[in-house]
Amino acid sequence: MEGSGVVTVYGNGAITETKKSPFSVKVGLAQMLRGGVIMDVVNADQARVAEEAGACAVMALERVPADIRAQGGVARMSDPQLIKEIKQAVTIPVMAKARIGHFVEAQILEAIGIDYVDESEVLTLADEDNHINKHNFRIPFVCGCRNLGEALRRIREGAAMIRTKGEAGTGNIVEAVRHVRSVMGDIRVLRNMDDDEVFTFSKKIAAPYDLVMQTKQLGRLPVVHFAAGGVATPADAALMMQLGCDGVFVGSGVFKSGDPAKRARAIVQAVTHYSDPEVLAEVSCGLGEAMVGINLNDDKVERFANRSE
């Protein structure tokens, strides 16, 4: 397109449709994950436990967010060898995290053939200003958001799936609720808005007008929207579903608890039967110890969610 002297409009080939994997196919895999649970795992054994429990995908990591929080230091992409081992151990899709703005980590992850990249604020930032241009990749990306504007900015950059940021590794659902409420609330406001007001609204939330308009027409985000960050119990997971999410990420919540296999299974069932309190009650019984939670009123706790805009 460059130098051809043609003004290219969004969606006219250059920006949204790239290489062999059109945006619709990228969104498609995410649609297959709907109503499912994606679990953080650090080795092949945990991946098998997650698959056996009914997770619809696993996130391959070296350290779960709770450990990243506890140990500090710079958190980077996991060793590709570990990710490969996890991928060989299971048949469900495997995701892996790359640092925000670190497009070479994303290239490496694409090269080893994993199914999804999470451009994650849980890892240390690589670029404080820019996210990865995700249109340049054949592999689909999932990105975090705290509000509607952030979600739509990530989608314009090429994210095929959105998750709320929450506050990873805390076992505290409060931030995830805040972020889901913020996104859903903004969408409800948008739906009742006059078309003339959408221009100013787009400016206010700093999001591209066409995506804001599409969101208004659909009455939801134009890609699959999962909840993440702080989910520790089946009830937390069902809460996220009832607030309107399409599925749930569980990070430290499963494998930092007393009985991971049982808890994983309970959370999977809770997401499927999220609106059935009887099933929720049944699966919530006797799960053993939940992960230790962190009170977010403590100033010393670092907020991962605020690392990127």
Next chain:
Amino acid sequence: MTLVGVLALQGSFNEHIAVLRRLGVKGVEIRKPEQLQNVTSLIIPGGESTTMAKLAEYHNLFPSLREFVKMGRPVWGTCAGLIFLADKATGQKTGGQQLVGGLDCTVHRNFFGSQIQSFEAEVLAPEVASKEGGPETFRGVFIRAPAILEAGPEVQVLADYPVPSNISTSPYSSGEEQKENVEQSKVIVAVRQGNILATAFHPELTADTRWHSYFLKMANEIAETSNSQLQLQVNINYSQKQLNELPIFQ
């Protein structure tokens, strides 16, 4: 009023219900065995077949699903649903997974490889196109899609697809099947056997409603011949929230 059940354990069940709604048909979410008694036909959507199998197992859905298929009620499986309906599946997780069965064929799970190898293609399905009208080809969205390697004599092939050359790099195929695949030039991606319809791709992700209407007609034919039990289901409480659907990319 026809009620179509959609197995709503995990996956693209909302998309199926949205397409049915566009055709003026109510789709009902099925999560428990007893809910199957309220519907006359069933769609098993795409999703993670391992996950769906696990959830079906937790709630003891398999016996009733098998019963449903055996009774000759119309069933349609897309992608993961196809794997569910097959008598035999290869390329599964260690320890295998339970299947519903009923469709006399062998399916290779994730035949087309992982997410990077997912693709869209025009699929030729003359039988469906001639019944439903419209263009000869269908937009097939293949997402970590399975394929049918062998089909029994009873099975009517509705569509096949030339095997792409990048299959050999698929990390999912095991060595022995690999050789087989290279020699085959085409794999089957849509079949019908009696009342069972199965597709490896996802018609529910496209704006094309012809596969759904083909399935509904199939279901109606059967209902007519078996002296229409459909009338019984008039007063079913349909209290589902109207869900907003994702965009369909043209």
